[in-house]
Amino acid sequence: MARNIMLAMANATHRRITVSSLAVALLLGLAVSALAQQATDTPRGVTRNALIEPSPGGPDLEAGYRYGVTQAPDVADLAIEKQALAASVTAGEELTYAITVTNLGPGAATGVNVLVLVPPGSRVVAITADNPFSGSEFCTLNGTCELGTLPSPTSGISLANDTPGQADGSIINRTVTIESDDLPAGATIVDVDLTIEFEKIDHENCSLPANLADSYNKEIVFYLTSPGGTRVVLVESQYNWGGSGLGSTYTAIKYGGDVTATFDDSATSVVGPMPESGTFRPVQPLAAFDGESPFGMWTLTAGDDNVQDALCLARFELAVTAVADVEATVSLVLGVDPDYAGDALVNQVRVSAGATDPDETNNIATATTMVNAEADLGIAKSVLQEELCLGAYNVYEIEVTNDGPSDAVDVSVTDVLPNALVYGGGSPRCTYDGAVRCGLERLPAGESHSFLVGVNLAPGVDGGTWIANTATVASATRDPNPANDTSPEAGFTAVQCSLPAADLALVKTATETAGAGEQITYTLTAHNLGPSDAKDVTIVDTLPAGVTLVEAGTGCTAGDDGTVTCSVGGLAPGGQVSATLVVLVDGPVEPGTSLENVAVVTAATPDTYMANNVDAANTRVAGLANLALDKQGPPGVVAGKLITYTLIVSNAGPTTAESVVVADKLPEGVTLIAASFATGEGRPSACGGATCHLGDLAASEKVTVTVVGRVDAGLLPGTVLTNSASAFSDTPEADVLDDSDDHTCRVTYYGLYLPLISWGTASQPLPPDL
Incomplete structure (x- = not known):
């Protein structure tokens, strides 16, 4: 056909x-x-054959049949669609996508692979695949799914029943069956053809030889019935090959020999008055089967309405063409990071296979989802001393907790002190302008932060007075639960008492900058500003994360919680004492990190002013990186086809390279299709055009960037394409010469590789005329 x-x-x-x-x-x-x-x-396809032996019981009983399944060639147009199951997602929560891969044919697609380009700021939480045509689906949290094979949507099957039979004033039935695994599930019919081989003789017994001189009755009946029960008349006695149909008159005709008749709706002629071989249009169209399921038993009914001139059925062959929706699905769940900074999450997915794809424009799908941020902040307030001597000093601890799901940005705490209290200083991030105000640039989801606020009793406060108040928290990030944004009331009782007092003050210094593997020296000096002796003076230093204690002064001990406690003893008015701590900056600490170290001095003697008891010192971690970029690509490419460049970016260290960016300048004549990068864990992420923001690259880490472009169809063979790429970082580098690389290839004829040579030189003369 x-x-x-x-x-x-x-x-x-x-x-x-x-x-x-x-x-x-x-x-x-x-x-x-x-x-x-x-x-x-070229072979037409692959045929799978089977033979079922005839069953006993006589010529009119069902016997065996043989069949073959024809598949289309190895060219498959894969298409992919992707849909987010929610119009928006909150940072810190999960988003589910439905991905559908369809084989539009004409052939089967083997080795179908789906690749999710995970957007920066998200991660794969779960990914599963379902291919009803294959049992080998496999997905990984790197964002890849192997779907196996998607068969051709259009497939054909040819079935033959070779069991002979005889009709002499009677009918016989012969059947073939299309099994569920012969064609793709859900297939529906688009075309049916039928071929019948038979003989009309002048005897009532098909086993006897015919007398060519004798005449016979030409009335013959053929019906085809589908598994769904639809019956199509191929030949019926009152129409053709019959004695009285359509106004014709009965005429006995002579023996005509074996007949092979094919019935096809596309044929131009119908059967004539005498049985003869050929291709004919049936009385009723075979298109009546279109849209039905092909699976199940098909029945050919053959009959002869007069005795003593038997219809001898030799065999029949049924050809069915069907189409099916050949689809596989992937369910993808992405977790959006709590600190996601964008307004939209753009997620791209690609499909590829081993078959030739004639249309690659539908191999990529993108879903864009709006991202919101919500942070449920809560606040609690407690007091250090439940009773406070008049003129003494007390401390409030205000703890802010973020229950997420998103990070909270621009967090602010407000504590309006009652008139009975005077602000006495607080944590480094706190100020006073008539109210205590403390702030954080960001509070990650699931974390908490505490502020200390010192207060003194105002003059004239009576003993026995209960003094209490609350604090509130707010953020630039939407809070879905404002009910817990105000703390429960916390307070204490003012009491009359007479106690000695000593105003302690702490001054702390630190090394300004240090690199990973280098040391930082902290010097902590406690002063007693009087008026009384300070007893049991203690300095507590809370080391920042990312450092390891190397050396501590006399009387200093390290705790399991990252604190170092130095017991100074007594300190007279006007006296001072110092302690020195030496720490080592850990290797994984990122360059640019600010190591904030806070220490506090206390004593057993009441302190009338604690605002100067706390001091902090910061050390900035410096870094030096060494980036290198290696660019690879094919030696030749065909005009109009895709070209893939692979860029390997590495950092030889010794420290992390911050904010690494790779810029790929595609040559003229190449249009960007997609760009992505994969970390050492293999998780792919989409780039913004041909510029990829890789984030931070640790020492000894490598990232692979893949850039796919399409070569203009109009480029002439021999055109040289030069592609350049460079890597950049905010971290200083000792060697920038290897931060860039080029790749050169030549446009070739279809399927031909032309090496990059220059004909016409002494070493490469022009080829002779042919």
Whole structure:
């Protein structure tokens, strides 16, 4: 049929030709000749055959049949669609996507692979695949799914029943069955053809030889019934090959020999008055089966309405063409990071396979989802001393907790002190302008932060007075639960008492900058500003994360919680004492990190002013990185086809390279299709155009960047394409010479690799005329 010719030609156009370096004219001539030859020698498909032995019981009982399944050539147009199941997502929560991969044909697609380009600021939480046509689906949290094979949406099956039978004034039935695994699930019919081989003799017994001189009755009946019960009349006695149909009169005719009749809706003629071989249009169209399920038993009914001139049925063959929705699905769940900073999450997914894809424009799907931020902040307040002597000092601890799901930005705490209290200082992030105000740039989801606020009793406060108040928290991030944004009331009682007092003050210094593996020295000096002796003076230093204690002064001990406690003893008014701590900056600490160290001095003697008891010192971690970029690509590319560049970016250290960016300058004549990068864990992430923001790159870490472009179809063979790429970082580098790399290739003829040489030189003379 015309369909088969078209498939053969489609396969022919994808034949690969490998030749040596010949003249351009000869190359083109060979390519055209090879393509023409391919159209004649390409196999039509793969046929699976089986034979079922005839069952006993006589010629009119069902017997065996044979069949074959025909598949389209190895060309498959894959299409992918992606849909987020929610219009928006909150940072810190999860978003589910439904991904559908469809094979639009004409052939089967083997080795189907789905790649999710995970957007920066998100991660794969779960990914599963379902391919009803394959049992080998496999997905990984790196964002890849192997779907196995998606069969051709259009497939055909040919079934034959070779069991002979006889009808002499009677009918016989012969059947073939299309099993559930013969065609793709859910397939529906688009075309049915039927071929019948039979003989009309002048005897009532098909086993007797015919007398060519005798006449016979030509009335014959053929019906085809589908598994769904639809019956189509192929030939009926009152129409054709019958004695009285359509106004014709009965005429006895002579023996005509074996007949092979094919019934096809596309035929131009119907059967004539005498049984003869050929292709005919049936009385009723076979298109009546279109849209039905092909699976199940098909029945051919053959009959003869007069005795003593038997209809001898030799065999029949049924050809069914069906189409199916060949789809596989992938369910993807992305977790959006709590600190996601963008307004939208753009997620891209790609599909590829081992088959040739004639249309790659539908191999990529993108879903964009709006991202919101919500942070449920809570606040609690407690007091250090429940009773406070008049003129003494007390401390409030205010703890802010973020229950998420998103990070809270621009967090602010407000504590309006009652008139009975005077602000006495607080944590480094707190100020006073008539109210105590403390702030954080960001409070990650699931974390908490505490502020200390010192207060003194105002003059004139009576003993026994209960003094209490609350604090509130707010953020630039939307809070879905404002009910817990105000703390429960916390307070204490003022009491009359007479106690000695000593105003202690702490001054702390630190090394300003240090690199990973280098030391920081902290010096802590406690002063007693009087008026009384300070007893049991203690300095407590809370080391920042990312450092390890190397050395502590006399009387200093390290705790399991990262604190160092130095017991000073007594300190007279006007006296001072110092303690020195030495720490080592850990290797993983990122350059640019600010190591904030806070220490506090206390004593057993009441302190009338604690605002100066706390001091902090910061050390900035410096870094030095060494980036290198290696660019790879094919030696040749065909105009109109895709080209893939691979860029490997590495950091030789010794410290992390911050904010690494790779810029790829595509050559003129190449249009960007997609760009992505994968970390050492293999998780792919989308780039913004041909510029990829890789984030921070640790020492010894590598990132692979993949850039896919399409070569303009109008570029002439021999055109040289040079692609350049460079890597940049905010971290200083000792060597920038290896931060860039180029790749050069040549546009070639279809299927031909032309090496990058310059013909016409002494070493490479022009080829001779052919």
